[in-house]
Amino acid sequence: METLTTKQKIFNFPVTKIILALLTFMAFVVIGQQIAVKLLALTPLEKEYRNLLKGVFVSALAITSYILFFKNYEKRAVTEFAVKGLSGNLIAGTIIGFVLQSLTILVMYLNGNYSIVAVNPVSFILIPLAVAFTIAIIEEILVRGIVFRIIEEKLGTYISLCVSAIIFGALHLSNPNSNLFSGLCVTIAGFLLGAAFVYSRNLWLPIALHFAWNFTQSGIYGAITSGNEKTGSLIVSKIQGATLITGGAFGPEGSIQATLFCLIATIILLALSHKENKIIKPYWKK
Structure with missing residues (x-):
């Protein structure tokens, strides 16, 4: 009986849970990507449509693997992907992401750094x-659904926000053209995405926000996202001037105004979460 209790404690220990969840999730995603690439290569579809279908397939697999893993591991209903409130969260997240990124570009435009x-x-x-659709789902499940949520259960909302945001920023330091300042900017964005999860208590809001932020930046305004190469976009733009305002080779999300806008949005979401008693205290204060 004692051995069983010890095993249960180890099995339910937050670090154990995070490691097993990450390994399972990434295995599904990586294998799913390989399968999708091989199958779609057999079709006559153009590259753009193959990439779109691959993104849809991998995203669906990512969500399914998360639900199945935690449904069986934690023996609960996985409300992070609840259908209730789905449309509202997707719309709200998309609007927030689009507005924040548009304000960032607007500052550049008014300063003479951005032209069409x-x-x-x-x-x-x-x-x-x-790309934006797939990355948003994968990164939000990894950082907010697994790391943030599990740490929050024990250490509370604020410590978990700090830990997950720092991890989110650190992960982007390996991106091309990144530096400490761009890492700080992404860390603040990590606080915003974490705050979105706290307020909504599901992953749809941060996923939609993350997607809209990246897609608006690269797909609409034609800017670089997170230091990566430019992709096709609706608008062909010319960006030049001070790195502090443009984000330089890392992209507008590495600018001072993007960081300030994200910080303001974070404070608003956390204030609303406080008002609605959605902040979780650490275990020693419960």
Whole structure:
């Protein structure tokens, strides 16, 4: 009986749970990507449509693997992906992400750092759409659904926000053209995405916000996202000037105004969460 109790404690220990969840999730995603690539290569579809379908397949697999893992591991209903409130959270997250990124670009435009060169056909947004859609789901499940949520259960909302946001920022330091300042900017964005999860208590809001932020930046305004190469976009833009305002080679999300806008949105969401008693205290204060 004692051995069983010890095993249960180890099995339910937060670090154990996080490691097993990450390993299971990444295995599903990586294998799913390989299967999707091989199967879609057999079709006559163009690259853009193959990438879009691959993104949809991998995203669906990511969500399914998360639900199945925690449903069986934690023996509970996985409310993070509840259908109730789905449309409202998706719409709200998309609007917040679009507005924040548009304000960031607006500051650049008013400062003379951003100009429109041309407008492409709508088909040019397919690649950034697929990329932004897939990345948002995978990163939000990893950082908010697994790391943040499990740590929050023991250490409370604020410590978990700090830990998950720092991890989120650190992960982006390996991106091309990143530096300490861009890492700090992404860390603040991590606080915002964590606050979105706290307020909504599901992953749909941060996923939609994350998606809209990246897609608006690269797919609509034609800017670089997180230091990666430019993709096709609706608007062909010219960005030049001070790195502090443009984000330089890392992209607008590495700018001072993007950081300030994200910080303001974070404070608002946390204030609303406080008002609605959604902040979780650490175990020693319960």
